[in-house]
Amino acid sequence: MTSKSDDTVLKSIHNPNISHVLHPMTIRHLAREWLKEDTPNFDYGGFVVGEKEESAVLLMKSAGVLAGRPFFEAIFKELECNVVWENVLEGSYHEPIKAIATVSGKVRQILLGERVALNIISRASGIATAASRLKNIVKKLGWHVEVAGTRKTTPGFRLVEKYALLVGGISTHRYDLSSMIMLKDNHIWTAGSISQAVSDAKVVGGFSTKIEVECRSVEEAITAATAGCDVVMLDNFSPQALKQGAAEVKEKFPNIIIEASGGITEDNISNYCDKNVDVISLSRLTQGYETVDFSLKVRKEGIDPRNLTVKL
Structure with missing residues (x-):
């Protein structure tokens, strides 16, 4: 309490x-x-x-x-x-x-x-x-951008959970599969490569829908950015690896949005608040609250x- x-x-x-x-x-x-x-x-x-x-x-x-x-x-x-x-x-x-x-x-x-x-x-x-x-933890740190929930919501209860995130002062991330194109490992493996998956996504997303790629390494992030995605997710990186990787990607692609996700909680979120990270997403807000x-x-x-x- x-x-x-x-x-x-x-x-x-x-x-x-x-x-x-x-x-x-x-x-x-x-x-x-x-x-x-x-x-x-x-x-x-x-x-x-x-x-x-x-x-x-x-x-x-x-x-x-x-x-x-x-x-x-x-x-x-x-x-x-x-x-x-x-x-x-x-x-x-x-x-x-x-x-x-x-x-x-x-x-x-x-x-x-x-x-x-x-x-x-x-x-x-x-x-x-x-x-x-x-919101208050990152505000006290002086971190500059957004904390977001995820799509890991309760079936049939998503609207309430996403709305409550907004009331609490943070981002909802994408609301559903139609809100933004997020290419994860299964999409990439099926398409054959990150570049091909991004290229295919652009066909249907057009100019109005952002494309995000889930990346397990800096190399994958650079490939995704080169292919023209809008957001790269550095997934399950340690805090130190995240800071190094985000700096490397931002140096080559200063306008790319970098999201950190995976294993982030209220207790350790301060370790992920880096100047080169634009979004931190976590599922704990709609799972086990x-x-x-x-x-x-x-x-x-x-x-x-x-x-x-x-x-x-």
């Missing part, structure tokens, strides 16, 4: 309204599919509570960066419930226990959306929190929901 003394978390993310990148129809579709998955037929618990009007408080129970508001809202909108946020912004850092929002509507509908909405916001906030820590703990408590007269610690 992150505490106030942990200054590796950005206390406030000064981003524009990142939610504007999300398509309303896409969010609505996801919300409907998530709700259908969680309640495919009978709502037995809903029979117990009925349809009286209630309100529930969303509590942030562990420290972190808030992310996922648009998805949380979309879930309850489908259930004809109203969400009113406290004075909190997407991307803002909070200590527990903090009341974040109030959800109002028919109690059966509130509880229909409860677990789905909590699953979304806890995971999105976990990614944004981890991303903000990385720690979630932020939230709960949703129906208001009961005379009881402060912040004092209720039972997890639902």
Whole structure:
């Protein structure tokens, strides 16, 4: 759990309204599919509570960066419930226990959306929190360019994870296979050579799509740059080999983008922040991240929901 003394978390993310990148129809579709998955037929618990009007408080129970508001809202909108946020912004850092929002509507509908909405916001906030820590680490080092997530996302959950990276202040890398052409070892082996693979990629990518080549050596990187790729990934290089290799490639091709990837974590990322490296990518942000703990408590007269610690 992150505490106030942990200054590796950005206390406030000064981003524009990142939610504007999300398509309303896409969010609505996801919300409907998530709700259908969680309640495919009978709502037995809903029979117990009925349809009286209630309100529930969303509590942030562990420290972190808030992310996922648009998805949380979309879930309850489908259930004809109203969400009113406290004075909190997407991307803002909070200590527990903090009341974040109030959800109002028919109690059966509130509880229909409860677990789905909590699953979304806890995971999105976990990614944004981890991303903000990385952003702050490289910022303190004075490193000049970008940290990025990867395409190693959860099937069906990619939009939330990629969105949370943006909220946390780092790059999403390519969103999907259509976003950028990345030529990895299997592409190169099948095409016959790096040069041939890049040449073939240019036929379909044209002027508007960047081409990146995954390279296991400096020689491969120079071959890829010579063939005309836009980005070379120095994959699984040690920090020292990375610095030497990046310097050699930049000397010959000063305008090439150099990405470092492979084995990079929050603990060792500072070793890879070199003046000749433009992007550092890592998959830990969307694989094995720690979630932020939230709960949703129906208001009961005379009881402060912040004092209720039972997890639902």
